[in-house]
Amino acid sequence: MRYLVAITGASGICYGLKLLEALQGEKEIIVSETGKAVMKHETGIGYEKLSEYGNLYSDDDLFAPSASGTHKIDAMIICPCSQSTLAKISNGIADSLITRSASVALKEGRKLILVTRETPLSVIMLENELKLAKSGATILPASPGFYKNQHTLEELIDFIVGKILDQLGQNHELFERWE
Numbered sequence: 001m002r003y004l005v006a007i008t009g010a011s012g013i014c015y016g017l018k019l020l021e022a023l024q025g026e027k028e029i030i031v032s033e034t035g036k037a038v039m040k041h042e043t044g045i046g047y048e049k050l051s052e053y054g055n056l057y058s059d060d061d062l063f064a065p066s067a068s069g070t071h072k073i074d075a076m077i078i079c080p081c082s083q084s085t086l087a088k089i090s091n092g093i094a095d096s097l098i099t100r101s102a103s104v105a106l107k108e109g110r111k112l113i114l115v116t117r118e119t120p121l122s123v124i125m126l127e128n129e130l131k132l133a134k135s136g137a138t139i140l141p142a143s144p145g146f147y148k149n150q151h152t153l154e155e156l157i158d159f160i161v162g163k164i165l166d167q168l169g170q171n172h173e174l175f176e177r178w179e
């Protein structure tokens with residue numbers, strides 16, 4: 001399986017990093033310019049380090065494979081997804097590799113998961129999310145559950161990443177299931 005993982009400039013870069021670690025399969029990775037800055041700010045990690053998880057592509061490289069629908073990917077996950085990137089995708093703007101690849105995923109009917117963090121949400125944001133959900137995308141807010149006595153930051157991050165892996169049909173033990 002081949003996945004496209006994009007990291008944008010929303011808070012919660014730790015979700016994207018954990019996803020890259022836990023996701024099984026071939027990975028193509030794109031980090032937006034603000035995503036690079038927020039990653040440095042929140043984690044101290046330089047985005048170049050992500051090349052250990054897969055092939056890194058520049059967000060301004062519209063000649064990269066994922067810019068074309070002929071390049072097969074099984075799913076695209078934007079984690080975290082800023083409301084700015086979400087708004088562009090929702091309105092058909094495809095002027096960066098991340099937004100173009102998301103637009104391609106939608107037109108080709110491929111799985112597109114947007115892990116949002118923003119709160120509260122304006123009517124504009126809600127309408128953008130609704131439009132994307134109606135177009136087949138999955139809006140997956142980074143909103144961890146607490147019902148299994150999650151205590152640590154790591155357990156809360158694992159909960160969200162586990163929910164993403166559930167969407168992709170991958171087995172994991174990132175959280176204990178409700179039985």
Ligand SMILES: Cc1cc2nc3c(=O)[nH]c(=O)nc-3n(C[C@H](O)[C@H](O)[C@H](O)COP(=O)(O)O)c2cc1C
Nearest residue numbers: 008009010011032034035038082083084085117118
């Ligand atoms: C430290 C920091 C945290 C941010 N957190 C969020 C956030 O959680 N959600 C969001 O939608 N935007 C957030 N922003 C704003 C976005 O980074 C900004 O809208 C940017 O233009 C997004 O660009 P990108 O989508 O190309 O990465 C944050 C910005 C900074 C500097």
